[in-house]
Amino acid sequence: xxxxxxxxxxxxxxxxxxxxxxxxxxxxxxxxxxxxxxxxxxxxxxxxxxxxxxxxxxxxxxxxxxxxxxxxxxxxxxxxxxxxxxxxxxxxxxxxxxxxxxxxxxxxxxxxxxxxxxxxxxxxxxxxxxxxxxxxxxxxxxxxxxxxxxxxxxxxxxxxxxxxxxxxxxxxxxxx
Amino acid sequence: xxxxxxxxxxxxxxxxxxxxxxxxxxxxxxxxxxxxxxxxxxxxxxxxxxxxxxxxxxxxxxxxxxxxxxxxxxxxxxxxxxxxxxxxxxxxxxxxxxxxxxxxxxxxxxxxxxxxxxxxxxxxxxxxxx
Numbered sequence: 001x002x003x004x005x006x007x008x009x010x011x012x013x014x015x016x017x018x019x020x021x022x023x024x025x026x027x028x029x030x031x032x033x034x035x036x037x038x039x040x041x042x043x044x045x046x047x048x049x050x051x052x053x054x055x056x057x058x059x060x061x062x063x064x065x066x067x068x069x070x071x072x073x074x075x076x077x078x079x080x081x082x083x084x085x086x087x088x089x090x091x092x093x094x095x096x097x098x099x100x101x102x103x104x105x106x107x108x109x110x111x112x113x114x115x116x117x118x119x120x121x122x123x124x125x126x127x128x129x130x131x132x133x134x135x136x137x138x139x140x141x142x143x144x145x146x147x148x149x150x151x152x153x154x155x156x157x158x159x160x161x162x163x164x165x166x167x168x169x170x171x172x173x174x175x176x
Numbered sequence: 177x178x179x180x181x182x183x184x185x186x187x188x189x190x191x192x193x194x195x196x197x198x199x200x201x202x203x204x205x206x207x208x209x210x211x212x213x214x215x216x217x218x219x220x221x222x223x224x225x226x227x228x229x230x231x232x233x234x235x236x237x238x239x240x241x242x243x244x245x246x247x248x249x250x251x252x253x254x255x256x257x258x259x260x261x262x263x264x265x266x267x268x269x270x271x272x273x274x275x276x277x278x279x280x281x282x283x284x285x286x287x288x289x290x291x292x293x294x295x296x297x298x299x300x301x302x303x304x305x306x
Contacts, residue, residue, distance in 0.1 A: 006208070007205050007208070010201075010204050010205050010208045011201035011202075011204060011205050012201070013204065014200045014201045014203065014204025014205070014257045015197040015198065015200055015201040016197075017200065017204075017257075018196050018197050018199070018200020018201070018203075018204075018252070018253060018256055018257050019193045019194075019196055019197040019200070021196075021200075021252075021256060022192065022193055022196040022248075022252050022256075023193060026192070026252070027189055027192075027193070047261040047262075047265075050261060050262040051261055051262050051265035051266070053262070054262035054263065054265060054266050055265065055266055055269060058266050118208075121262070121263070121266075122204065122207075122208050122211075122263070123204050125260070125262035125263070126204050126207060126208075126257070126260040126262060126263055127200045127201075127203070127204050127256065127257045127260075128262070129260055129261035129262040129265075130232075130255075130256040130259055130260070130261065131229040131232060131233070131259035131260060131261050131264065131291065132229070132232040132233050132235070132236035132251075132255040132256060132258070132259040132291075132295070133236075133252075133255075133256055133259075134261060135233050135236070135288075135291045135292055135295045136236055136240070136251075136295065138292065139292065139295060139296060139299075146288060146292075149261070150284050150285070150288055153261050153262075153264075153265040153268075154265045154268040154269050154272060154280075154284070155269075156265065157262070157265035157266045157268070157269035158269040158272065158273070161266075161269060
């Protein structure tokens with residue numbers, strides 16, 4: 001993906017996320033009771049739902065990556081090219097064609113994944129949730145907002161990763 | 177603004193949303209570039225998120241007394257887009273899964289204390305009180 005395309009996707013996602021956040025934390029509470037009394041709670045809900053969605057998207061992206069690796073292993077019969085004996089290797093020309101198609105598919109899949117990451121994760125979720133808004137709300141309103149956000153947002157992201165289905169229950173062996 | 181005989185809509189909320197959207201787009205791009213720079217130089221995207229969040233808190237503190245269009249653009253827009261909870265939450269979730277408790281401590285209570293201090297100091301500097 002070109003840098004310009006990535007910037008455009010991040011900006012568009014951010015614009016959507018930011019306007020939705022303002023709508024949820026400013027316009028809706030003001031319309032409900034004419035004041036901004038519900039804004040901190042609305043921001044907590046926004047940060048929680050954004051973290052849940054971000055965890056889900058991250059898990060989905062990692063599941064796709066994991067699936068792609070598995071597909072690659074399956075296509076080679078569970079063996080890397082170095083492990084294959086000369087008699088099972090395909091003819092050179094056919095191998096070259098297959099490799100070109102696979103490279104194009106991988107590139108397209110990688111582009112799609114990067115696009116999803118830029119638009120949804122960095123742009124939309126990043127613009128929808130706000131750390132500065134959370135800090136301002138904690139200073140202006142109540143410390144419990146800070147504590148609730150600090151504890152619940154990472155848990156929401158964990159839940160999102162689990163819900164995506166592709167994220168293993170425990171990291172396999174090493175630290176990420 | 178009259179759109180039909182007798183009908184009128186209040187453009188103020190729409191203008192606020194538009195300003196926030198533009199500011200947020202700019203903030204998100206700035207955050208992505210910051211995180212990318214940290215990732216390329218130090219292989220630490222999480223520190224890029226931390227730096228972006230702190231910068232956004234300083235900006236939000238400095239602009240906290242600004243009202244109207246500038247307030248929407250800078251506080252709800254740029255600072256809101258520059259900072260993020262979702263990416264931080266995912267980083268913390270990953271650290272919890274990997275049992276890297278020092279990272280969790282840095283990004284949960286540590287970053288929060290730094291951000292609160294940055295916001296309050298910037299607000300005091302801007303004359304908004306603490």
